[in-house]
Amino acid sequence: MTASKSRPYAFDRFLRYDELTEWLHGTAAAHPGLMSVASYGRSHDGRELWLATITDASTGPHDSKPAHWVDANIHAIEVTGGVAALYLIHHLVTGFGSNADVTEAVRTRTFYVAPRVNPDGVEWALADSPQYLRSSIRPWPWADAHQAPGLHERDINGDGRILTMRIPDPTGNWTVLPDEPRLMARVPATGVAAGVARYRLLYEGDIIEHDGFTIPLPPSPHSLDLNRNFPSGWGTNVTGSGDHPLSEPEIDSLVRAIVARRNICGYNAYHTSGGVLLRPSGTVSDSALPPVDVWAFKHLGATGTSLTGYTVHSVFDDFTFDKNETMSGSADDWVYDHLGVYGWTTEFWDVIQHATGKKPSTHIWYTGPTGEEELAVYRWAMTNCPEAYADWVPFDHPQLGAVEIGGWDDVFLWGNAPKSLLLAEVRPHAEFAVYQALCSPKLEVLHTRVVHLDGDTHRVEVGIANTGWLPTDISVRARKERLVLPLTAELSGAKVVSGGGHGNARQELGQLSGRLGLNFNYAKNDGTPERVLAAWVVSAKRGATVTVEVSHQRAGRCSVTLTL
Numbered sequence: 001m002t003a004s005k006s007r008p009y010a011f012d013r014f015l016r017y018d019e020l021t022e023w024l025h026g027t028a029a030a031h032p033g034l035m036s037v038a039s040y041g042r043s044h045d046g047r048e049l050w051l052a053t054i055t056d057a058s059t060g061p062h063d064s065k066p067a068h069w070v071d072a073n074i075h076a077i078e079v080t081g082g083v084a085a086l087y088l089i090h091h092l093v094t095g096f097g098s099n100a101d102v103t104e105a106v107r108t109r110t111f112y113v114a115p116r117v118n119p120d121g122v123e124w125a126l127a128d129s130p131q132y133l134r135s136s137i138r139p140w141p142w143a144d145a146h147q148a149p150g151l152h153e154r155d156i157n158g159d160g161r162i163l164t165m166r167i168p169d170p171t172g173n174w175t176v177l178p179d180e181p182r183l184m185a186r187v188p189a190t191g192v193a194a195g196v197a198r199y200r201l202l203y204e205g206d207i208i209e210h211d212g213f214t215i216p217l218p219p220s221p222h223s224l225d226l227n228r229n230f231p232s233g234w235g236t237n238v239t240g241s242g243d244h245p246l247s248e249p250e251i252d253s254l255v256r257a258i259v260a261r262r263n264i265c266g267y268n269a270y271h272t273s274g275g276v277l278l279r280p281s282g283t284v285s286d287s288a289l290p291p292v293d294v295w296a297f298k299h300l301g302a303t304g305t306s307l308t309g310y311t312v313h314s315v316f317d318d319f320t321f322d323k324n325e326t327m328s329g330s331a332d333d334w335v336y337d338h339l340g341v342y343g344w345t346t347e348f349w350d351v352i353q354h355a356t357g358k359k360p361s362t363h364i365w366y367t368g369p370t371g372e373e374e375l376a377v378y379r380w381a382m383t384n385c386p387e388a389y390a391d392w393v394p395f396d397h398p399q400l401g402a403v404e405i406g407g408w409d410d411v412f413l414w415g416n417a418p419k420s421l422l423l424a425e426v427r428p429h430a431e432f433a434v435y436q437a438l439c440s441p442k443l444e445v446l447h448t449r450v451v452h453l454d455g456d457t458h459r460v461e462v463g464i465a466n467t468g469w470l471p472t473d474i475s476v477r478a479r480k481e482r483l484v485l486p487l488t489a490e491l492s493g494a495k496v497v498s499g500g501g502h503g504n505a506r507q508e509l510g511q512l513s514g515r516l517g518l519n520f521n522y523a524k525n526d527g528t529p530e531r532v533l534a535a536w537v538v539s540a541k542r543g544a545t546v547t548v549e550v551s552h553q554r555a556g557r558c559s560v561t562l563t564l
């Protein structure tokens with residue numbers, strides 16, 4: 001890598017790929033005991049897919065501790081999510097040693113952060129002459145970037161932004177808002193008075209094979225949606241789902257990286273927009289999920305809301321406009337359905353709430369803002385980021401003739417936080433990530449005892465507890481599907497005479513409850529469902545030492561050495 005020429009990064013702009021790569025490696029180099037960076041694959045265009053691993057190496061390797069996974073920017077234009085992922089890394093490495101929660105989390109847990117799942121698409125979105133895609137730059141469903149007849153989005157006047165084209169049209173659906181003449185308002189059902197100018201609005205772009213009368217809105221030649229390419233619920237009836245589950249290198253690599261890290265206990269994907277914390281299921285109602293899992297989601301989410309102000313929603317129950325057209329094949333559904341891990345999709349930034357103080361309808365992705373909401377956002381933007389709305393400037397369009405180009409910079413106001421507000425928007429979410437990590441299970445040896453039997457025979461006891469909040473296998477879903485390997489305790493250093501009922505040095509001890517499980521007990525009668533006692537009868541000289549290694553794929557590893 002070449003020497004750094006970049007400015008220091010204060011989470012106040014969106015980094016292109018080369019600068020992101022440099023920032024990641026530079027941050028890791030500055031915190032060698034805490035952070036490493038490695039590639040987990042390559043994108044369609046050949047870019048390395050970076051994963052930052054953050055944990056205190058002095059307390060054990062990353063895979064010996066429960067882990068929380070965060071990724072961002074599976075969707076190309078949702079670049080605020082990438083800023084939030086980089087800020088989380090910064091929060092962890094700079095807070096270690098000064099912030100008590102961060103220190104505890106980095107000492108006892110591991111964080112995996114993949115800040116740019118889809119680097120190719122983001123590079124197009126952040127280019128000087130941008131192109132806005134849903135996800136990947138791989139042409140799909142046609143292999144040749146075939147442009148079907150109709151409108152194709154492009155920065156046609158070369159000003160570096162893709163805005164709106166305004167065309168005079170006596171039957172158009174838009175008119176100028178009298179109070180704010182730069183802003184457009186929908187024509188009421190009964191029309192407007194004669195002589196009032198009406199317009200048709202279109203995204204800035206080219207009209208392919210224009211027939212002089214109609215303007216179809218065909219799918220983009222780049223119609224893949226990488227967040228529909230995961231195996232859970234994958235279907236060809238879902239927009240952009242790809243050729244088959246994991247058909248795209250970015251998602252195949254991501255899934256393999258997650259599955260290879262069997263210590264992952266929690267997952268969060270960073271997207272925009274909406275100012276909401278979305279959770280599974282995308283395909284069925286809460287009533288079809290185990291009630292304890294719904295309770296756990298709501299309990300985790302309540303802290304998310306109190307830290308971030310974002311509301312919590314089931315994708316299916318709250319965010320699916322037509323219940324027959326579900327958002328399936330997504331990452332959060334996959335981690336819950338196939339791994340039994342609580343997965344979240346954070347949708348950063350809600351400009352309407354900033355402008356009005358109120359949350360819009362959860363169906364806004366389908367309906368768009370109301371006229372009142374758009375006017376409020378306009379007035380808010382004129383104070384806070386006036387560059388987000390452009391004057392209507394005449395332009396000689398190659399197919400349409402005289403048009404005007406102007407209006408909202410949709411992607412960088414409605415879709416992402418303005419640069420001046422980025423840091424404030426993403427900062428609280430790092431605390432939610434730390435909280436989720438600290439809710440994971442955690443193995444500890446709380447009790448040991450050696451009882452001398454006769455001669456060189458001794459009974460060795462090791463009392464193991466899950467001192468974390470979640471159970472060792474995380475969810476009811478994981479328990480029912482047996483998705484998680486059991487706890488094991490293995491004794492070495494002496495001949496085992498009997499143990500675990502089988503005389504084995506290695507005992508399989510099942511799953512341990514967490515403190516969450518004690519919440520489903522009306523009688524204040526806890527018992528000890530989070531504990532287990534492992535015992536062996538061993539034969540060795542008095543004074544010899546034995547070691548017991550305690551291990552669980554998710555809850556971590558620890559060991560204890562005893563003198564006989």
Ligand SMILES: [Zn+2]
Pocket residue numbers: 075078271272
């Ligand atoms: Zn998204």
